[in-house]
Amino acid sequence: MTAREIRSPRVERGLAIAAVIAGALAAVAGTPTRPARGTVNVTELARVVEQEEDHVTAVELATWIRDGKAGLRVLDIRSDSEFVEFHVPGAARVPLAEIARMPLDSAATYVLYSEGGTHAAQAWFLLRARGVERVYFLRGGLYEWLEQVMNPRVTANAPQAERDSIRALTLWFGGKMEIVDTPSVLDGKLALPHSVGTREAIRKVRRRAC
Amino acid sequence: MAPFYELGRFGDGMSLVVAVLLGIAFGWFLERGGMGNARKLAGQFYFTDLSVLKLMFSAILTAMLGLFWLTWAGLLDLSRIYVPETFLAPQIVGGLVFGVGFATGGLCPGTSCVAAATGRKDGWALIAGMLVGVFVFGEAFPAISVFADSTARGAWTLPQALGLSYGVVVGIIVAAALGVFAGAEWLERHAERPAQPTDVTV
Numbered sequence: 001m002t003a004r005e006i007r008s009p010r011v012e013r014g015l016a017i018a019a020v021i022a023g024a025l026a027a028v029a030g031t032p033t034r035p036a037r038g039t040v041n042v043t044e045l046a047r048v049v050e051q052e053e054d055h056v057t058a059v060e061l062a063t064w065i066r067d068g069k070a071g072l073r074v075l076d077i078r079s080d081s082e083f084v085e086f087h088v089p090g091a092a093r094v095p096l097a098e099i100a101r102m103p104l105d106s107a108a109t110y111v112l113y114s115e116g117g118t119h120a121a122q123a124w125f126l127l128r129a130r131g132v133e134r135v136y137f138l139r140g141g142l143y144e145w146l147e148q149v150m151n152p153r154v155t156a157n158a159p160q161a162e163r164d165s166i167r168a169l170t171l172w173f174g175g176k177m178e179i180v181d182t183p184s185v186l187d188g189k190l191a192l193p194h195s196v197g198t199r200e201a202i203r204k205v206r207r208r209a210c
Numbered sequence: 211m212a213p214f215y216e217l218g219r220f221g222d223g224m225s226l227v228v229a230v231l232l233g234i235a236f237g238w239f240l241e242r243g244g245m246g247n248a249r250k251l252a253g254q255f256y257f258t259d260l261s262v263l264k265l266m267f268s269a270i271l272t273a274m275l276g277l278f279w280l281t282w283a284g285l286l287d288l289s290r291i292y293v294p295e296t297f298l299a300p301q302i303v304g305g306l307v308f309g310v311g312f313a314t315g316g317l318c319p320g321t322s323c324v325a326a327a328t329g330r331k332d333g334w335a336l337i338a339g340m341l342v343g344v345f346v347f348g349e350a351f352p353a354i355s356v357f358a359d360s361t362a363r364g365a366w367t368l369p370q371a372l373g374l375s376y377g378v379v380v381g382i383i384v385a386a387a388l389g390v391f392a393g394a395e396w397l398e399r400h401a402e403r404p405a406q407p408t409d410v411t412v
Contacts, residue, residue: 016388022275023384026377032281033288095288 036100038129054124054190055139058148061111061171065090067170071108071134075099077123078115078142088113089173090147099123104132113145115139150175216290236267248316248332250374254315257295257401260394271387278380293365300358315339 120137280286325333361407
């Protein structure tokens with residue numbers, strides 16, 4: 001070949017040895033990412049859960065969003081496609097894996113939600129383990145949001161003030177309140193889906209995941 | 211913490227400046243390694259000069275060890291590194307097409323730019339051919355999209371495919387690379403003697 005070949009066996013041997021050492025150590029190290037560790041105060045967490053200070057209701061969350069609660073950060077931990085289809089206004093999508101390592105804002109109040117409530121509760125635990133104090137999850141998940149905020153069902157004999165406040169909140173989010181004669185089975189707190197709109201919405205949500 | 215662009219340390223403008231500098235450095239070192247020379251590159255297919263194999267494998271080794279240990283040191287977020295998606299069957303076919311072009315022209319896309327930059331006319335011819343190929347592929351894509359999107363595996367890495375930890379895969383690839391380097395040098399020594407222009411057989 002015409003190209004000049006400048007070779008140094010010494011350098012080559014040195015590089016080969018360095019590569020062997022780095023490769024062998026890598027095999028021993030196993031994984032390059034070191035686990036993110038956190039500690040929890042188990043007693044304190046048990047108390048928080050027992051006192052029901054770990055979650056918010058959909059109506060509470062809706063009120064926080066409407067009133068522009070300072071530092072509120074709503075995190076949606078469902079998949080990207082689910083998020084694109086529907087999400088709570090102002091929410092940011094954060095995959096569960098990201099919860100474990102995302103930079104934290106000490107001034108923020110985090111509210112987590114998932115489709116039901118389980119993943120959000122698990123993410124809540126992860127954030128508590130990372131030392132976040134102001135973190136809550138939406139107890140009934142997106143179902144509760146759809147039922148209680150977007151399509152609430154209020155009995156005709158409910159106090160006028162309650163009906164007005166629910167209607168105002170629902171309208172603010174573009175939902176529709178329904179007035180019915182009979183109280184719902186679960187006393188309106190975490191009602192089963194009834195209105196056609198809600199049932200349809202939940203059916204769509206369920207079909208997407210599971 | 212890297213990657214700087216992904217984590218917002220570099221803006222769009224800065225990332226372009228860095229890309230230009232890295233691109234020039236890439237071309238410079240390819241040329242210095244003789245990779246702008248189609249004869250040298252074609253030598254790979256006759257086992258007389260396996261510089262390309264050694265150079266590419268060295269680059270893979272360097273990048274792999276760098277990524278592993280920078281991540282281990284907490285200086286790099288490996289999950290933010292883009293992993294091109296795998297489409298098994300179309301990429302095998304594409305690799306064969308690429309190989310035919312490489313063996314025929316004696317240059318690959320990167321080295322054709324290097325060859326063109328140093329004034330080699332075959333480099334310019336290959337760049338023209340590459341652009342024609344890009345155009346034809348783009349125009350033909352609707353017709354072949356079913357095949358092109360088939361056997362999708364997503365961002366598929368060796369640790370996933372082999373069910374091994376990253377570190378073990380790194381160790382295996384380092385060992386394999388050193389074996390390949392030794393084998394390549396042996397081949398070069400033994401293929402060189404009969405490799406006169408008149409009696410080259412493929």
